[in-house]
Amino acid sequence: MLSIFENICIKNKRRCLLCSLPHSENSELCRPCLEDLPWANLTCFQCGLPLNAQRSGYLCGQCLQHPPPYTNTTAAFLYLFPINALLPRLKSSRGLHHHHWMTDCLIRQINNRHQALPEILIPVPIHITRRITRGFNQSEWICRHLSQSLHIPTDYVSLTKVKASKAQAQLDSFNRRRNLKAHFRYQGPAYSHVAVIDDVMTTGTTAAAIAKTLLLAGVQQVDIWVLARTPEPDFLD
Ligand SMILES: [Zn+2]
Ligand SMILES: [Zn+2]
Incomplete structure (x- = not known):
């Protein structure tokens, strides 16, 4: 009692x-x-995948041989339990309250890394038909909180998704790349440094497609900031 x-x-x-x-x-x-929580520490500076290293800041073999078009990936967590159970809930209004503390954890990682902050944040867009059915874009919610806390403006309009793609999760990596080809359009300023914001980075295909689109439009550096990074399938073996 x-x-x-x-x-x-x-x-x-x-x-x-x-x-x-x-x-x-x-x-x-x-x-x-x-x-x-499965914090994303000791990860490759560029692609955000876990590394066998004593500290972060190094590059993995894949990034050394075939560097992706984005410069840096910062994630709060690895996409493991309980994050992999919570993050899908962010896509429905019932789970939106979780985006706040997860974004706070991403801010903690960003501040710990002492990297140059970007000039602007850009949320990964969703196609207009998905936006109408879902009612919101969860990446914009994350951006709004990051913007307020870090005092970095967000560009919500320049990057658009021009064609609805098939659900990425059902495709292998080759078809993921094909599915995304030319699906993003950028009509905005040639910023010097952009951070692209998303909830989860799975294979990096979306991040690479967006980074290429932005670099082609004159943006000088593209970083990726996500709540969670999916490790490779053999990570826990
Ligand atoms: Zn607790
Ligand atoms: Zn890497």
Whole structure:
């Protein structure tokens, strides 16, 4: 039986969004849940995949041999449990409250890396028909929070998706590239440094297609900022 004093303490505390226990952290998650998350540390500077290294900042063999068109990938988490269970919920209004603390975790990673910040943020666009059926673009929600916290403006209009593609998850990597070809159009300024914002980066195909489109339009540097990066299938073997 809790005393009146203990009950008042619990009422004044926040409840963790993951385990529902009361806590006094200045965060939506309690400290044990926060520390248990699959943070994307020790990853390749360029593509964001996990590295066998003692610290981040190095490039993986793939990026050394065939560098992608984007310069850097910064992710809050690897796309592993519980992130892989929570992130799909961001695509429905029921799960939108999770975008806030996940974006706070991305900001923590960005600040820890002490990299040059971009001039502008650009959300990965979704096709207009998907936007109408879903009612929102989750990448824009992430951008809005990043913009307010980091004081970097967002360009919501210059990059558009011009043709609805088949669901990427059902395709192999060759067909993913074909499916995305010429599906992004950029009609905006030749910014010096852009960060493209998305919820999850799976194979990097979308990121590469957008980076190529922006570089062709005169943008000088494209970085990718995502809530989660999917590791290669053999990562946990
Ligand atoms: Zn918790
Ligand atoms: Zn790499």
